[in-house]
Amino acid sequence: MIDVAVVGAGISGLSVAWHLSKKGFSVQVFEKEEKAGGNIQTTRRDGYILELGPQTILADGKVEEFLKSVSIEPEYASESSKIRYIYKKGKLISLPLSPLSFFTSPLLSLSGKFRVLKEPMVPASVKTEESIAEFVRRRLGKEFLDYIVAPFVSGVYAGDPEKLSVKYAVRKVYQLEQKYGSLIKGAIKLKAFGPGGRLISFKGGNHTLIEHLASSLKIQKENVVLRIRKKEDRFVLDTKDGKFEAKSVVVSAPATxxxxxxxxxxxxxxEEFDRIYYAPVVVVHVAVKKGSIPPGFGFLVPRVENKRILGTLFSSQIFNGRAPEDRELLTVYLGGATDPDIVDYEDDSIYSIVEKELKEILKLESIEFLGITRWKRGIPQYTLGYGKYIELAQSLERETPGLYLSGNYLYGVSVADCIRASYEVSKRVEDYLART
Ligand SMILES: Cc1cc2nc3c(=O)[nH]c(=O)nc-3n(C[C@H](O)[C@H](O)[C@H](O)COP(=O)(O)OP(=O)(O)OC[C@H]3O[C@@H](n4cnc5c(N)ncnc54)[C@H](O)[C@@H]3O)c2cc1C
Structure with a gap:
């Protein structure tokens, strides 16, 4: 009997499996698809490196520590990718890089800026839970919500700020109010105006990390796990290829x-996990002539600008070698919780929306399409009341010793969140195995 069975070879499952096998436990990973990686998928074609899922990973100290321990070198985002744009009334406006440049930027009106200055005087909320939109309107004003926060909520969650819980979706921001009574005061105290890490990927794309982790693990691909039961001191997994027994199980599959x-x-x-809503995301890869786009990371489109494109990354400007010499690679995102139906549109309809809007926003004459990827169940939404799912996962673990849950629906949606969580999840498994 093996020590640990891990269900799902996304970054959550692989990172937990990696810690445990490094500690000497026997670990078997089960993955239903033919390729490991889950959302992390990269394809290489005609000189392009296309990221179908995540593009960049925000690496803080813990993530850097993980990469060092697995002996993989990250590729850092270019200096010019610090420039980010917001689309406003027909123009791309660069996002202020410092609190000072915020006041000279045309991104917000004068009254919008004054409203932000009042933030330290706004009392903390007494409500138990607020949406991101309620929270930001209250603390920083509507303009700040529409032109700064909402686009970022699209960029990270493909989410709707009216529905996401500030407490669960942006925990650090929520804690600033709880602890310091003000976001500005808290950020000054913590010197936390920057992004809190460096943006990275890997040579050849993010799937390089997956291949690297997978190469030292035992993974049964195309073997779906159908049922897990507890029998006395062990777990029995019914899989497509037969029964397996393990002392403990880590379920790293999506909530449903x-x-x-x-x-x-x-x-x-x-029943409850099945209710967690995953916003769909449509990813369109586009090539344009070199020199036809401004330098930078890409742009986000506030919903109030009435466009279907949520945002676009200038992928070949963020990392080297992502496009042939004479081309730039753009990655366009559509859909999300505010426009979910687009995921079911025909390719041609999606292409014509992207063509019309991209030409308008970037003033381009021509574009070439490289492909569409549809994530029907893209990103889990930490909506109001989300705490009940987290408590449910915790009580399930308490009541079923040896069973552990991980995944982007529990500890944060970014790849970095999944990696950070793997330290705690694997520690709980290790402690359990030491006790039995
Ligand atoms: C379009 C898109 C863009 C994104 N961009 C970014 C970004 O730029 N930066 C960032 O940090 N994050 C980004 N994210 C989020 C991030 O990619 C994900 O949250 C993260 O990769 C999820 O990892 P996971 O292992 O928790 O889940 P998943 O990647 O979903 O992995 C779960 C795995 O479990 C397998 N599985 C499911 N059921 C079974 C079963 N019964 N038996 C066996 N295997 C099973 C699945 O096939 C899958 O491989 C993006 C996500 C999407 C969809």
Whole structure:
């Protein structure tokens, strides 16, 4: 019998599996698809490196520590990718890089800027939970919400700020108010105006990290886990290729799959996890002539500008070698919680929306399409009341010793969040195995 069975070879499952096998435990990973990586998928074609899922990873100390311990060199984002744009009334406006340049930027009106200055005087909320939109309107004003926060909520969550919980979706921001009574005061105290890490990827794209992790792990690909049961001191996994027994199990599949697998252990968790909403995301890769776009990371489009494009990354300007010499690679995002139906549109309809809007926003004459990727269940939305799912996962772990849950629906949606969580999840598994 193996020590640990890990269900799902996304970054959450692989990073937990990696820590545990490094500690000497026998670990078997099960992945239903033919390729590991989950959302992290890269394809190489005609001189382009296309990221179908995440493009950049915000690496803080813990992530850097992880990469060092797995012996993989990150590729850092270019200096020019610090420039980011917001689309406003027909123009791309660069996002202020310092609090000072914020006051000279045309991004907000004078009254919008004064409203931001009042933030330290706004009392902390007494409400138990607020949406991101309510929170930002209250503390910083509507303009700041529309032109700065909402576009970032699209960029990270493909989410709707009216529905996401400030407490669960942007925990650090919520804690600044709780601890310091003001975001500005808190940020000054913590010297936390920057992004809090460096943006990275890997040579050849993000899937290089997956291949690197996978090469030292035992993974059964194209072997879906259908059911998990607890039998006395062990877990029995029914998989497409037969039964497996393990002393402990880490379920790192998305919420719906996790709930389904665990239906014999907890019917109520199974039902509840199925309710977690994942916003769909459409990713369109586009090539344009070199020299036809401004330098920078890319742009975000506030919803109030009435466009379908949520944002576009200038991928070949962020990392080297992503496009042939004479071309730039753009990655365009559409859909999300505020425009979910687009995921079911035909390719041609999506292409014509992207063509019309990109030409208008970037003043381009021609563009070439390289492909579309649809994520029907893209990014989990930490909506109001989300705490109940986290408590459910915790109580499931408490009531079923040896069972652990991980994944982007529990500890944060970014790749960095998944990597950081892997330290704690693997520690809990290790402690359990040491006790049995
Ligand atoms: C379009 C898009 C863009 C994104 N951009 C960024 C970005 O730029 N930066 C960033 O930090 N994050 C980004 N994210 C978020 C980030 O990529 C994900 O949150 C993260 O990769 C999720 O990893 P995970 O392992 O938790 O889940 P997943 O990647 O979903 O992995 C779960 C795995 O479990 C497998 N599985 C499911 N059920 C079973 C079963 N029954 N048996 C066996 N295997 C099973 C699945 O096939 C999958 O491989 C993006 C996400 C999307 C969709």
């Amino acid at each position: 799959s996790a709930g389904y697998l665990l239906r014999d252990i907890s019917w109520s968790a199974s």
